[in-house]
Amino acid sequence: MSQMLKIKDQVLGSRLFTGTGKFSDTETMVKTIKASGTALVTVALRRFHKDSAADDLYGPLSELDNVHIMPNTSGAMNAREAVNAAMLGRELTESPFIKLEIHPNPHHLLPDAIETYEAAKILVAEGFWVMPYIPADPVLAKRLEDIGCASVMPLGSPIGSGQGIEVREMIRLIVRDSSIPVVVDAGIRSPSDAAAAMEMGVDAVLVNSAIAAAENPEAMAIAFAMGVEAGRAAYEAGLMSRSREAVHTSPLTSFLAGGSV
Amino acid sequence: MSITLPQWLDPLPWIHYSKDAEEGQVRQALDAAAPGEKELSTLLSPAARPFIEAMAQRARTLTRRHIGRTIGLYAPLYLSSHCPGGCTYCGFASDRENERHSLSAKEAAHEMAAMSAMKLDEVLLLTGERTPKFDFHHLKPFIEMAARQFDLVGIEVFPMDEAEYRELAGAGCTSVTLYQETYDAAQYDRYHRWGPKKNYLNRIDAPARALSGGLRYVGMGALLGLSDPIYDMLALYRHARYLQKKYWKAGISISFPRIQPQRGDFQPDYMVDDTYLAQIIFAFRIVMPEVQLVLSTRESQAFRDGMAGVGVSKMSVASKTTVGGYSDDAGYEESQFQISDDRDVETFCEMLKSKDLEPVFKNWDTVYRDGAEY
């Protein structure tokens, strides 16, 4: 049995986090979330309008057992807006989880590190378990850990680009130096991408589009759950190394008396 | 006295990898993408000894990639040979019957001038343990004096509290070197017969206090020969990684001092031969590719020449281990340990250049000298 994931005080039964966006209908979303086995799903906030009351996910989501709801702050352009969004989200979830995301550019949706850091400081002080969506920057990750974030969520590649993990070396450094869980968010297209991230030792992955936009979301959710589990198990089992042929240019150890090959 | 090592330090869970290692595990460890305790333990095993050339090649590649073809140079300056300590392996132990001296301000100025004349820009100030004859208030003026002419001023002195470290950082101190000597608490207790150094945990925590106090760099190490080197090197690695995680702005350097015969006829219990010392250093480069690995003039010319740039990235040069050793006016006799490589700076730099390595005297400027805050 693989090691349990814990964020702050909460043990989560799955290392696959899913989103609730981009589904064709609510019924599919609910079935898919159940199939994924996830214990943490993200939701957005939207202005209420009585004509769109049917889009309200509160009812369907509250029927799910053992699933924690994590509101995101998407739409926020700066720290102040994100703090407001987080406060509103907490009113609905009554849970401390918050996915902090601030992406001022609507085209690439890349996170604003500076505003994110400022918002994180405020939200931590307000008692949130802050899970910031960030560029894969090892220094930023440590700064966010220092101020008390619950995890960091570096992007694997730009959101929705489905390019897999394009910043391997950065993620590797973040994983190596972090004392809080590292969740790869964005850029994961296939279960093999998720497995590859998990094999590197990240603690969880957050997948939305790749599941919701699949031909068969429910089946894809199962595939992702397996990918995540396989990747984690492989990480815990310890990968065999890539064989690297040593280039023996000139011997470096001839000054030593001992033998060498 | 029995001490339980904190969980973040305890190397025991990884020792067995070095016992069980075979050729296959060594190859895996050499090629691991993210090597850690397990790989270090494996690379320190007897099974890895035949792979010493492959380890050297890997270590050199990593050294070049992360540090470059450069060797940082520094020299120690002994301020005082007074010590209340009773460490069996040390020439300054209080039961050694030699005279004791501390530098006067004037003598220190001459010493520093002599070192500056050798182009050195990094100095490491040394004393024994804290004693009324040489305490914090004696040390601080020497740091201020050194900071006026050297860009990097390190200390290898007694452990202090955070407030004292903060004050020294303000006075211009840039690094603290503090070897745990051995991480094996029972052995530690045996070697440190009396004196303030007997307090194992106080010493373990000192680098963290120094970093909390705003110092940028810490030097770490264990005195090879005192205990099982695999135990000590694993604990040292864990200690360094712990500090790196907690104080992520810290620069870490690791030294590999090995016991040399002393007055007092101390003979090490564990033999670390040249090949094994090289194996240890290569293994550290493989698991910590980005840190400074340091080799002092305790080691022979041939060994130092062979290791320069192949794992080792920082070296002391032209060292004197006696109080007042650099200038003529005060050259006291007692020394903490014997040096083996007594080449002068110029000769040493020629050797480095012949190996396509660039000697680095000055790594940074002291224009900005705020301490790190956490």
Added chain:
Amino acid sequence: MQLNVNGEIHKHQGDGSLISLLKEMCARPERTAVMVNGKVVKRVDWDGVQLKDLDDVDVVMFAGGG
């Protein structure tokens, strides 16, 4: 009373309490969160809120997102 609700002009017919506004909008109180004049109003404080003419009110709900 005229309010600015979710960015649109809203003629409020009720008694000016938050609860009556939500009722008027057909919003289920337990499924919404509310901000008045840029400040989040905690659910426990709703009862005491009396809206004034030209107040900005934002009412939000869960929606799909990643």
